[in-house]
Amino acid sequence: MSRKPMVRPGGRSARVQESVHRAVRDLMAESGREALTVPLVAARAGVTPSTIYRRWGDLQELLSDVAVERLRPETPPEDHGSLTADLTAWAGLFLDEMASPAGRAYIRDALLGDPDGRNAGQCSAYAAEQINVVLARAADRGEATPKVEMVIDGVVAPIMYRILFRPIGIDDAYARRLVTEVLGSNGSEDR
Amino acid sequence: MSRKPMVRPGGRSARVQESVHRAVRDLMAESGREALTVPLVAARAGVTPSTIYRRWGDLQELLSDVAVERLRPETPPEDHGSLTADLTAWAGLFLDEMASPAGRAYIRDALLGDPDGRNAGQCSAYAAEQINVVLARAADRGEATPKVEMVIDGVVAPIMYRILFRPIGIDDAYARRLVTEVLGSNGSEDR
Known part of the structure; x- marks a missing residue:
């Protein structure tokens, strides 16, 4: 089961999503996808790893969300x-x-x-x-x-x-x- | 990079492949895919985990090989x-x-x-x-x-x-x- 909410989040939740997505994109551009880990993304985004695990489940689900955002026309x-x-x-x-x-x-x-x-x-x-x-x-x-x-x-x-x-x-x-x-x-x- | 050989292996190599594939299918049927780990598959197949890592890289590549075999008409x-x-x-x-x-x-x-x-x-x-x-x-x-x-x-x-x-x-x-x-x-x- 996915841990993602059904609706686009607002407020703090939206800010967390934006900073985590940006951290993924930046780290991918700097070091490539192979080097990505949840603790690295969390550190760059200024959140705790457990925030990421709670919201996305694992790195692969987070990468999937980021990818869909990139595929948005x-x-x-x-x-x-x-x-x-x-x-x-x-x-x-x-x-x-x-x-x-x-x-x-x-x-x-x-x-x-x-x-x-x-x-x-x-x-x-x-x-x-x-x-x-x-x-x-x-x-x-x-x-x-x-x-x-x-x-x-x-x-x-x-x-x-x-x-x-x-x-x-x-x-x-x-x-x-x-x-x-x-x-x-x-x-x-x-x- | 994949560690799989380009050609279908023969001899001992073929026997290892067959027993590992069978172990994956059996364990999936018994306990579901979520419970699968390389050590479990290795134990069931009678090989060492390092044999599996050397040949398939990781569990996901092994599951991919097994899936393609299952999709063969x-x-x-x-x-x-x-x-x-x-x-x-x-x-x-x-x-x-x-x-x-x-x-x-x-x-x-x-x-x-x-x-x-x-x-x-x-x-x-x-x-x-x-x-x-x-x-x-x-x-x-x-x-x-x-x-x-x-x-x-x-x-x-x-x-x-x-x-x-x-x-x-x-x-x-x-x-x-x-x-x-x-x-x-x-x-x-x-x-």
Whole structure:
């Protein structure tokens, strides 16, 4: 069972989370992930190790939380004027970010310290939110749009599967082809 | 870096692997995964803990190896007389196995103790082999067939992605729909 609270904490709790997350990011940048320990993170964050154990359970759950924060998109997808252009641009960026060494490490961390699947679900929710922005914009333009779950299956899933299980042919042309197939063959169908 | 040898070992090495794997499976069945430790596994397998550390590095890498063995298909896909029937049946079984509690635990174990991605790649290779059997049989019948990578993207990837990241709507109808889309829209195209 996870020890993480269901809601985003406020007040002191939020300050502890922010300082612990920052300590993890700083120590990773300085010394690499292999050198991380809960006592080191606690010392850097100015909290006791037991604060970390109580809140996160162990180092892996803490790293999972930090990874999900790093995978949170910072801006909405850019508007390039059409569904095809928007989705192609977004898929290319998504692939670049996720397939980068840092992205792969975050995906891995997010999955590993996540016994109840909440953090993995959050990663998927981030992608769905971004796709929904693209689809809503296209609908406002009067374009036919696929369902978000279809874009998840046709674009997000193959990219993430290949990154984790089958790391071949993951390039920009691949992302473009996935988008073309989703929009070309089923773009306007209900599902 | 993994300490696993590149080739399947023979002789004493193979016997050690078999007895250690069996000890892991037995102890998991008896006491659950949480109770597993390297000394416990070593005692049950009749080897020293240092044999395990030398060969597998740590418990997580050992569990990853055991998981991949458990995910190895035992029989080729059944012949139901047509590509659609064969692929639909295979996808349904694949989904059932992977989405079961045991399957999820094995997928998770396979990914976690797998720093170089070799075990994840083996999981994907197993799926590709099974699909290749289905496709070769269809080609022998004179049916038009998609490329194996297209079936990976269209059927295997969405199933695995949803199991890991988005555990909603993973049922037999979902597997059937994925197969219908892969065969329907692109079944005979080159790719």
